Amino acid sequence: MTNKHSLYLNRRKVIRGILATTAFGVTSKLWTGCTPTAQQNTPNSPSPAANNSPSGNTKPIVIGFIYVGPKDDFGYNQAHAEGKAGVAKIAGVKTVEEANVPETTAVQETMRNMINQDGANVLFPTSFGYFDPHIIKVAQEYPEVQFLHCGGLYEEGKHPKNIGSYFGYIDEAQYIAGIIAAHTSKTGKLGFVAAKPIPQLLRNVNSFTLGAKTIKPNITTQIIFTGDWSLPVKEAEATNSMIDQGVDVVTCHVDSPKVIMETAEKRGIFCCGFHANQAQLAPKGYLTGAEWDWTSVYSKYVQMISEGKTLMNGGIPHLERGGLKDGFCKLSNYGPAVSEAAKKDAEAAKAKFMDGSMVIYKGELKDNTGKVILAAGKEYKQRDIELEKMNWLVDGVVGSIAS
Structure with missing residues (x-):
C-alpha cells in the first residue's frame, strides 16, 4: 500500500470518527442552510440551476461525483471528470468529487461523507460495481438524496425510489x-x-x-x-x-x-x-x-432538478438512456x-x-x-x-x- 493510499484511508477514518460523535441529521438538513453557497452567475455561465423548493426557498444543487480510478486516466474516469467540470460551470451548482474509490464499503463512506460533510443532495457514483449493494444501502439511509448510477439497471419495486440509472448507447x-x-x-x-x-x-x-x-x-x-x-x-x-x-x-x-x-x-x-x-x-x-459526452448528460440532469423534478416525484426517469442523437456519446475525429x-x-x-x-x-x-x-x-x-x-x-x- 502506498503512503498516499494510507493517508487517504486515514482521512476517511477521521471523518467517520467525527460523524460518529456529531449530531448530524440524516435527512432533515439536506435541503437547509448546511449546503454551500451557490456560485455567482458569470457571463459565460449556462442558464441558472437553482433548486426551487415548494416553500419558495432557492437552494444550491450540491452534486458529488465519485470515481473508481484517477481523473486523468485517458479513459472512463477522465470522461466523467470532464463531465463534472462541465456542470461545475453552471450557476447555482456546487460540485465535489473523489477519485480512486474502490468498489467496496469505502464508497459507502465516501457517499456518507459527501452528504454529511459537503451537503450533497445529488450523487453520481460512476463505477459499475458501486451499485449493488453499496448505493442501494446508502440510498435507503438517505431517502431525500438522489443517487444516479452509471450503468446499473433500476428495477421498479425492488430498488429505492431515490435511485436512478443512466447510460449511453456508446x-x-x-x-x-x-x-x-x-x-x-x-x-x-x-x-x-x-x-x-x-x-x-x-x-x-x-x-x-x-x-x-x-x-x-x-x-x-x-x-x-x-x-x-x-x-x-x-x-x-x-x-x-x-x-x-x-x-x-x-x-x-x-x-x-x-x-x-x-x-x-x-x-x-x-x-x-x-x-x-x-x-x-x-x-x-x-x-x-x-x-462519452457526460457534460451533456449531466447538464440535462441539472436542468431537470432545477425545475423541481426528482426521482422520487417521478419527474426524473429512473432509467435514462440515449445514443449519438441524444448527446450521450460521440465519435472521435478520424x-x-x-x-x-x-x-x-x-x-x-x-x-x-x-x-x-x-x-x-x-x-x-x-x-x-x-x-x-x-x-x-x-x-x-x-x-x-x-x-x-x-x-x-x-x-x-x-x-x-x-x-
Whole structure:
C-alpha cells in the first residue's frame, strides 16, 4: 500500500470518527442552510440551476461525483471528470468529487461523507460495481438524496425510489468504429481487450464486430478478458498477444485504454479508442474512438432538478438512456490513416443513427457457438431491455465469456 493510499484511508477514518460523535441529521438538513453557497452567475455561465423548493426557498444543487480510478486516466474516469467540470460551470451548482474509490464499503463512506460533510443532495457514483449493494444501502439511509448510477439497471419495486440509472448507447459509436477498423485491417483480424463480461461491455464487443462485418463479412474479433477494470500489465500482455497472432486493429473496454493505445502504436498497428479521446497517445495509428459526452448528460440532469423534478416525484426517469442523437456519446475525429471510403461508410451509418433508422441487432443473428439469438424477421432496437441483459457474443467473435 502506498503512503498516499494510507493517508487517504486515514482521512476517511477521521471523518467517520467525527460523524460518529456529531449530531448530524440524516435527512432533515439536506435541503437547509448546511449546503454551500451557490456560485455567482458569470457571463459565460449556462442558464441558472437553482433548486426551487415548494416553500419558495432557492437552494444550491450540491452534486458529488465519485470515481473508481484517477481523473486523468485517458479513459472512463477522465470522461466523467470532464463531465463534472462541465456542470461545475453552471450557476447555482456546487460540485465535489473523489477519485480512486474502490468498489467496496469505502464508497459507502465516501457517499456518507459527501452528504454529511459537503451537503450533497445529488450523487453520481460512476463505477459499475458501486451499485449493488453499496448505493442501494446508502440510498435507503438517505431517502431525500438522489443517487444516479452509471450503468446499473433500476428495477421498479425492488430498488429505492431515490435511485436512478443512466447510460449511453456508446455501442453505436463502437459499431461505426468497427466499420472503420474493417476498412483499415489487412489481415481481417481485429482485437478487443475487455475487463469483465457485463452486458454493457458485451454489447460493445458485439456492436463493434457487427459494424465490421458489414464491410468484411468474414472478419473476426478476438477477445481477451483481463478480469478487472484496470490491470495495465495484463492489458499490455493481451494486446501484444493478439498482435503476435495477426491482429492489426485493436480496441477495448477497460477503464483506461492508455496502455493499449500506446502498445498498439509501439507495435505499429492501428487502434480505436474508448471513453475519451486517446489520439495523442497514438498519433499514427489512432483511427477513431467511441467517446462519452457526460457534460451533456449531466447538464440535462441539472436542468431537470432545477425545475423541481426528482426521482422520487417521478419527474426524473429512473432509467435514462440515449445514443449519438441524444448527446450521450460521440465519435472521435478520424485519424490520418482513415481512408475516404471508410469515412463515407462511417458517415452513412452515423446518419442512420441520427435519424433513428439504424438497427444493429436484427435476425437472423447467431452467437459464436452457432446458436440462433434472433430469428429471421426479429430485431432488438436500442432501447429494448433485452440488450441490457446481454450474455452472449455474436458470430465472428473469437473467444468466450468464460475465458
